[in-house]
Amino acid sequence: MTEKSPAAHATPQDAELIGADKTLLIVDDDGPFLRRLARAMEARGFAVEIAESVAEGIAKAKTRPPKHAVIDLRLGDGSGLDVIEAIRGRRDDTRMIVLTGYGNIATAVNAVKLGALDYLAKPADADEIFTALVRREGERVELPENPMSxxxxxxxxxxxxxxxxxxxxxxxxxxxxxxxxxxxxxxxxxxxx
Missing domain, CATH: 1.10.10.60 (Homeodomain-like)
Structure with missing residues (x-):
């Protein structure tokens, strides 16, 4: 994953894109990836909380529903779709991104129906994730260069x-x-x- 240099701090443009509520929940069972992504998002100005399981993600979502969320689809104890439902049950304006190494259209459709904004396949870098989180409604997503095999x-x-x-x-x-x-x-x- 690409990160800004450790000395980099959130730019005024990053802060403006994020908005006033900077809370971000990242749920992923890949510990090293989770910590790298958390550091990268903190460098961009988010107030990050992390969870390594569905149960922990749901508990954090119920305690303090975030404005932004990045959720791995396949976790050791279940589906990230359950975390999306828990967040949506507490807060309807959360900007959620589903992230997975097992990308497929069917689960992307389910994630979007539950309220996710975007669906990124691992290994997505911090820049891609940040862009997806702050993309405004109506902005066009770039088309992939290579069609599916x-x-x-x-x-x-x-x-x-x-x-x-x-x-x-x-x-x-x-x-x-x-x-x-x-x-x-x-x-x-x-x-x-």
């Missing part, structure tokens, strides 16, 4: 059906006319490029 399109379709089946492996395998173990192996792997 055929393998990626197939993987996305499998993920969409899996989400439609409420993450039930057996039902998903039946609908895709695929062996259950084959499906489990596909679901366990990272998304193809």
């Amino acid at each position: 055929a393998d990626r399109v197939r993987w996305e379709h499998i993920q969409r059906v899996y989400e439609m089946c409420e993450r039930n492996v057996s039902e998903t395998a039946r609908r895709l006319n695929m062996h259950r173990r084959t499906l489990q192996r596909i679901l366990a792997k990272r998304a193809p490029k």
Whole structure:
């Protein structure tokens, strides 16, 4: 992840983009990534709280709902979507970004339906995350330079059906006319490029 140099401080432009409420909750179970991102966001002017699990994220969201949030989708004890729901239940103006190494369209759609603004695949750098957090409504997102490969399109379709089946492996395998173990192996792997 790219960070500003340790000596860098929030610029007046950063502070203006962030707004008056600078609270930011980052929920990720990758400890080193979480701490690097927290430092980078503090350098940009956010008041950062961190959580390494769904349970900890929900507890912090209920205690002090943040104005901004960066939430990993797959955590050791569950789904980051649960943290999004907890935040949205307490505060409806939170600007949330879903961050994951297992990016797929189906979960992106679910995250947006629950109130996330954007969906970034790891490894996203601090600049990308900051830009997504402070992007104003109506601003256009840059289009990706490379379209999805055929393998990626197939993987996305499998993920969409899996989400439609409420993450039930057996039902998903039946609908895709695929062996259950084959499906489990596909679901366990990272998304193809």
